[in-house]
Amino acid sequence: MTTIEENNLISRDSEWREELRKRFTTKERTAVPRVKMPEMDAAYRVRCDDEVNQGLSTEQAVLEARRCLDCPDPGCMKECPVSNNIPAFIKNVERRNFGEALKVLSLTTVLPAVCGRVCPQEKQCEHGCIYNKMKKPPVAIGHLERFVADYNRELDETVARQSSAPAVQAPSYFAAIKIAVVGSGPSGLAFAGDMAKRGYDVTVFEALDCFGGVLKYGIPQFCLPNHVVDAEIEKLRTIGVKFVKDTFVGKTLSYDDLQEQGFKGIYVATGAGKPRFMGIPGENLPGVMTANEYLIRVNFSQHEIYGQNVATLKQKRVAVIGAGNTAMDAVRAALRLGAEKAMIIYRRGESEIPARQEEVRHAKEEGAEFLTLHNPLEYIADENGLLKAVRLQRMELGEPDESGRCTPVPVEGDIIDVEVDLAVVCVGFLPNPPVSLPDVDLSRNGNILVDGSSMKSSSPEIYAGGDIVRGAATVILAMGDGRKAAKSMAEAFEEIIRNTRLD
Amino acid sequence: MNIIRKIVRHSEYTAEVVIENPSIARSARAGHFVMVRFTPDCPRIPFTIVDASPADGTFTIIIHKGARLADLIGSLHEDYRIGDVLGPLGQAFEIRNYGTVVCCGDGVGFVPIIPVIRALKQAGNRVVTILSEFTSETSCLRANVEPYSDVILHSSEEAATLELMDRVLTEEKVDLTVMTGPTPMMKAIAECTRARQIPTRCILNMVMLDGVGLCGICRVMVDGKRMLTCIDGPVFDAHHVDFDQLQNRQRHFV
Numbered sequence: 210m211t212t213i214e215e216n217n218l219i220s221r222d223s224e225w226r227e228e229l230r231k232r233f234t235t236k237e238r239t240a241v242p243r244v245k246m247p248e249m250d251a252a253y254r255v256r257c258d259d260e261v262n263q264g265l266s267t268e269q270a271v272l273e274a275r276r277c278l279d280c281p282d283p284g285c286m287k288e289c290p291v292s293n294n295i296p297a298f299i300k301n302v303e304r305r306n307f308g309e310a311l312k313v314l315s316l317t318t319v320l321p322a323v324c325g326r327v328c329p330q331e332k333q334c335e336h337g338c339i340y341n342k343m344k345k346p347p348v349a350i351g352h353l354e355r356f357v358a359d360y361n362r363e364l365d366e367t368v369a370r371q372s373s374a375p376a377v378q379a380p381s382y383f384a385a386i387k388i389a390v391v392g393s394g395p396s397g398l399a400f401a402g403d404m405a406k407r408g409y410d411v412t413v414f415e416a417l418d419c420f421g422g423v424l425k426y427g428i429p430q431f432c433l434p435n436h437v438v439d440a441e442i443e444k445l446r447t448i449g450v451k452f453v454k455d456t457f458v459g460k461t462l463s464y465d466d467l468q469e470q471g472f473k474g475i476y477v478a479t480g481a482g483k484p485r486f487m488g489i490p491g492e493n494l495p496g497v498m499t500a501n502e503y504l505i506r507v508n509f510s511q512h513e514i515y516g517q518n519v520a521t522l523k524q525k526r527v528a529v530i531g532a533g534n535t536a537m538d539a540v541r542a543a544l545r546l547g548a549e550k551a552m553i554i555y556r557r558g559e560s561e562i563p564a565r566q567e568e569v570r571h572a573k574e575e576g577a578e579f580l581t582l583h584n585p586l587e588y589i590a591d592e593n594g595l596l597k598a599v600r601l602q603r604m605e606l607g608e609p610d611e612s613g614r615c616t617p618v619p620v621e622g623d624i625i626d627v628e629v630d631l632a633v634v635c636v637g638f639l640p641n642p643p644v645s646l647p648d649v650d651l652s653r654n655g656n657i658l659v660d661g662s663s664m665k666s667s668s669p670e671i672y673a674g675g676d677i678v679r680g681a682a683t684v685i686l687a688m689g690d691g692r693k694a695a696k697s698m699a700e701a702f703e704e705i706i707r708n709t710r711l712d
Numbered sequence: 713m714n715i716i717r718k719i720v721r722h723s724e725y726t727a728e729v730v731i732e733n734p735s736i737a738r739s740a741r742a743g744h745f746v747m748v749r750f751t752p753d754c755p756r757i758p759f760t761i762v763d764a765s766p767a768d769g770t771f772t773i774i775i776h777k778g779a780r781l782a783d784l785i786g787s788l789h790e791d792y793r794i795g796d797v798l799g800p801l802g803q804a805f806e807i808r809n810y811g812t813v814v815c816c817g818d819g820v821g822f823v824p825i826i827p828v829i830r831a832l833k834q835a836g837n838r839v840v841t842i843l844s845e846f847t848s849e850t851s852c853l854r855a856n857v858e859p860y861s862d863v864i865l866h867s868s869e870e871a872a873t874l875e876l877m878d879r880v881l882t883e884e885k886v887d888l889t890v891m892t893g894p895t896p897m898m899k900a901i902a903e904c905t906r907a908r909q910i911p912t913r914c915i916l917n918m919v920m921l922d923g924v925g926l927c928g929i930c931r932v933m934v935d936g937k938r939m940l941t942c943i944d945g946p947v948f949d950a951h952h953v954d955f956d957q958l959q960n961r962q963r964h965f966v
Contacts, residue, residue, distance in 0.1 A: 416798060416924050417798075417922065417924070418749055418756075418795070418796040418798070426922070426926065454796070455796050455797060455798045456735075456798075457798060457799070457801065457924065460739065460799065460800055460801060461735045461736060461739065461798070461799065461800070462735060463739070466735075482925070482926040483925050483926070483940075484926070484927075484928040486938060493931060493933065493938075493957050493961060494960070494961075495960065495961050495963070495964030496964070498928075498929075499927060499928035501922075501926045501927050501928060502921060502927040502928055502929050505921045505922060505926065505927050506921065594960040594963065594964070595964060641924070641925055641926075642925065642943060
């Protein structure tokens with residue numbers, strides 16, 4: 210894309226944007242109610258793996274796009290970790306130019322279909338929307354982002370890629386520079402996409418047998434169908450990114466091997482998937498599972514031998530400890546597996562629940578119970594050594610802490626035992642221990658230490674980002690790191706090439 | 713990649729499989745394992761890397777897990793391409809000349825100790841091997857360790873394993889004990905060597921989903937710390953492993 214084309218696409222001053230703004234008054238725009246995402250009925254969806262959110266229709270999307278006031282100083286963009294040009298893509302939706310809308314998004318994100326589904330929009334872009342100041346629900350930016358990605362993907366699929374030739378990169382000095390990406394989760398994919406667009410020769414190494422990292426093994430299909438992730442990965446393949454599975458960098462290949470194979474830059478995005486425990490008695494009882502064990506079993510439950518554990522999974526009473534997005538995924542998966550009772554156990558109050566609002570609402574609609582202000586003290590075994598109950602301490606909210614959240618304090622003597630057949634511990638993740646990384650400084654927790662603006666580690670060729678740097682965070686922040694790292698790594702190479710040419 | 717170069721069937725349930733994968737062959741050390749998914753419909757199963765030949769770019773696993781995999785073993789053949797193989801995983805056994813080492817295992821769970829016996833012998837140790845079963849099914853196991861053992865003892869019952877161990881420990885000065893097999897046996901031997909203050913390592917054989925530290929199924933308490941067999945193990949100091957808890961978990965897990 211030339212600069213002029215790009216400018217016309219995103220500039221608020223371009224002719225078409227100005228015309229579009231005049232088409233309706235602010236009053237007319239704000240009078241449109243926020244779109245409601247079509248959802249599958251709770252009673253039905255809880256019996257299957259189908260995606261809950263059905264996606265907006267074209268008319269719904271265009272009408273919702275009309276609500277956007279195309280602010281001169283858009284608050285939404287400031288809250289987006291990857292600085293998506295939100296008004297520009299939304300206005301392209303309003304003028305029904307969905308392909309251009311995707312082009313706008315593609316300038317800054319490689320995973321719009323994913324982010325439109327799993328980003329905590331209410332804390333980010335939608336939080337910055339001008340409508341909040343008018344005491345009205347913000348523009349449904351997440352739903353629109355998903356619409357744009359899905360519309361174009363489905364179009365591609367039906368047209369069967371008429372223009373199947375991938376966009377050929379202009380031959381560049383960079384095509385000879387090999388870049389390795391360790392991990393195919395959101396951060397690695399974002400980095401790989403950006404580097405490939407800049408013309409570098411990018412290879413993504415993945416330890417597991419499928420690509421997508423946490424998007425595949427962690428997030429269940431009813432939130433994020435695998436085919437959506439696969440389509441995004443396919444898109445990266447068409448711009449030249451190579452993908453290698455079953456390769457654990459540090460074990461199968463060492464970092465020295467990578468350098469020997471001619472990789473000049475390495476981006477480490479190995480994530481945080483090591484389960485965390487609370488350190489209370491009984492956590493090693495059979496019947497107490499980590500979030501990952503439960504979700505991996507769910508996500509790969511088609512396999513026969515995991516099926517032997519169906520008895521374990523189809524528990525009647527399931528307690529999920531924690532109230533983050535992973536906990537919501539687990540409790541909703543439990544309901545789909547036929548749990549008679551599935552509950553969230555959370556030590557703080559309802560308003561402190563950190564999960565996305567939509568997930569919490571979906572979980573409630575599907576029948577999950579919320580036992581807030583209760584903190585597990587111990588897991589209790591029956592005479593056979595199997596989990597029988599979880600002992601809970603009732604809590605009350607004390608003074609707000611530095612983060613503004615109220616600290617829960619135990620209510621003396623108020624302890625109850627709740628009978629459960631399965632407990633799923635979703636109290637966070639630790640960084641996956643990086644293996645034999647040369648000269649890279651780590652924090653006490655095992656996170657890779659990087660310079661926050663360049664994502665550069667203490668080793669000159671190695672950059673890192675995503676959960677391996679942050680600890681468990683969100684898909685969008687991981688992507689943001691990937692883009693930041695790509696920018697600074699590319700600048701470093703450009704610098705080298707400039708200097709070489711001067712010589 | 714991942715092509716079966718050779719397969720030797722010792723019984724309906726036991727087969728030695730040589731797999732071509734140069735990266736794994738080059739990096740494998742005694743104690744390492746691989747996660748194998750034969751076909752997309754199969755689960756991922758951990759297998760000890762029994763032997764590796766960097767020159768040929770191959771490594772060997774022994775499938776020896778009971779009837780569950782009998783159909784699968786039957787379907788494998790030379791030139792078969794295995795869907796996914798990931799490794800080498802886990803921490804390698806610390807191989808050096810300890811002096812005299814007793815290596816002990818149960819027939820069914822014996823496989824993980826085979827590469828350790830070989831490596832210890834090659835490092836100059838005197839190796840006394842105790843193999844608790846000796847049937848036609850386990851003859852291949854014996855053939856794998858015989859050339860690397862100064863003495864091989866075998867018995868027919870689990871209790872007898874402990875007796876043999878006790879006898880060896882009484883008769884000669886032993887510097888290290890290595891064992892693998894059923895948890896009750898390992899617990900009993902750990903108690904026996906603890907009383908005699910002989911350093912003891914156990915090689916755990918656990919169910920895993922991913923093998924790279926995500927699922928936590930293979931967790932085990934060692935010296936009061938929660939360890940994952942897949943990334944911290946599979947070799948642990950047997951005197952600090954909480955075998956009771958391990959046994960309780962294993963009773964309920966596939």
